[in-house]
Amino acid sequence: xxxxxxxxxxxxxxxxxxxxxxxxxxxxxxxxxxxxxxxxxxxxxxxxxxxxxxxxxxxxxxxxxxxxxxxxxxxxxxxxxxxxxxxxxxxxxxxxxxxxxxxxxxxxxxxxxxx
Amino acid sequence: xxxxxxxxxxxxxxxxxxxxxxxxxxxxxxxxxxxxxxxxxxxxxxxxxxxxxxxxxxxxxxxxxxxxxxxxxxxxxxxxxxxxxxxxxxxxxxxxxxxxxxxxxxxxxxxxxxxx
Numbered sequence: 001x002x003x004x005x006x007x008x009x010x011x012x013x014x015x016x017x018x019x020x021x022x023x024x025x026x027x028x029x030x031x032x033x034x035x036x037x038x039x040x041x042x043x044x045x046x047x048x049x050x051x052x053x054x055x056x057x058x059x060x061x062x063x064x065x066x067x068x069x070x071x072x073x074x075x076x077x078x079x080x081x082x083x084x085x086x087x088x089x090x091x092x093x094x095x096x097x098x099x100x101x102x103x104x105x106x107x108x109x110x111x112x113x114x115x
Numbered sequence: 116x117x118x119x120x121x122x123x124x125x126x127x128x129x130x131x132x133x134x135x136x137x138x139x140x141x142x143x144x145x146x147x148x149x150x151x152x153x154x155x156x157x158x159x160x161x162x163x164x165x166x167x168x169x170x171x172x173x174x175x176x177x178x179x180x181x182x183x184x185x186x187x188x189x190x191x192x193x194x195x196x197x198x199x200x201x202x203x204x205x206x207x208x209x210x211x212x213x214x215x216x217x218x219x220x221x222x223x224x225x226x227x228x229x230x231x
Contacts, residue, residue, distance in 0.1 A: 031217065042119075042206055042221030043160075058218060090160060094217060103150065104219060106160035 002026050006091050006107035013081040013114045021076040021110050023091030031094040032074035033058075033104065034066060036087040043090060049074055050096070081114045088112070117142045117209050121222035128197045129230050135182075136192045136225050138207030144168075148210040149183065149190045150219070155203040163205070166190065197229045 004025045013019055025032065030051050035043040035058075045058030049068040063085060065077045074093075078085060088111050092104040118141045128134035140149070151163040166174045166183050173181050178195045194201055207222040 033218075035219075040124075040223055042223050043219070044221070045218050048218065088158065092160075096217065103162045103165055104160075104217075109158045109160075111158075 004091055004093055004105050004107035006089075006110050008110060009108070010111050011113070013078075013112065015082060015114060017081050018077065018079050019081065020078075021089055021091075021112075022073070023075065023107060024073045025091075025093040025105070026072065027093060027095070027105065028071070029093035029095045029102075029105070030071070031096050032068065033092040033094070034064075034074070034076045035090045035092065036060065037090060037109070038087050046076065046089075078112075081112075083114045086112060086114045117144070117211065117220045119207055119209050119220050119222040121205075121207055121225050123225045124223070125226045125228070127228040127230055128194075130197055130199060132197055133193060133195045134197055134227065136194075136205055136207075136227065138190045138192070138222055140188050140190065140207075140209045140220075142188070142209065142211070144211050146212045148212060149181075150208040150210065151179070151181070151190075151192045152206045152208060152221075153201075153203045154206065154224075155200075160206075164192065194227075199229050199231060201227060202229045203227060 007022045033048040034046040037043045047066040049055045052071045091107040095102040147168045149166045153161045164176045182191045204224045208219045
């Protein structure tokens with residue numbers, strides 16, 4: 001049972017380059033999330049998808065786009081990378097019903113450096 | 116908007132001793148969840164313990180327990196019989212209960228070091 005899988009694990013970009021971070025979960029969860037982690041700031045929500053076909057902005061969406069490709073996959077795209085986007089990125093998923101929220105399950109993160 | 120504050124950036128404890136990590140939060144909600152996550156050097160986010168706000172009984176998971184004070188908006192984590200493997204960054208997190216996209220709000224984290 002793989003859980004939440006993120007690729008790549010590490011990436012170095014030059015300013016202005018673009019890339020897509022991939023995330024897939026095999027737990028049949030309906031909600032998926034992208035967070036970034038910066039020193040001294042905990043994790044902050046970038047975008048989330050409550051269900052297939054929907055996406056919404058989180059706390060820090062500027063400079064990012066997302067795609068909920070299907071129920072399993074939720075990708076994060078940086079169109080023109082900036083040094084301020086140097087961070088560790090986490091994908092997470094959750095099963096929600098009208099009466100229950102499961103804890104979030106996290107991937108192992110992607111360390112992105114923008115030079 | 117919710118805020119979560121962890122006022123202890125770093126803590127250390129001797130192996131086999133007990134340590135308590137502090138967390139306070141601010142919200143106007145009455146129905147919510149609180150979590151403690153552990154992040155070891157491997158970077159993986161691991162759920163330690165979860166508390167539902169409507170439950171008065173404090174959650175426990177083996178050596179981990181919480182002291183949930185709803186009126187004071189306080190949610191501390193107690194680790195008993197500390198082990199070297201408990202060395203990690205610990206994050207307190209708040210989640211408002213929603214049916215469409217629950218958003219976790221994290222504290223800044225507390226780096227715990229367990230010394231032999």
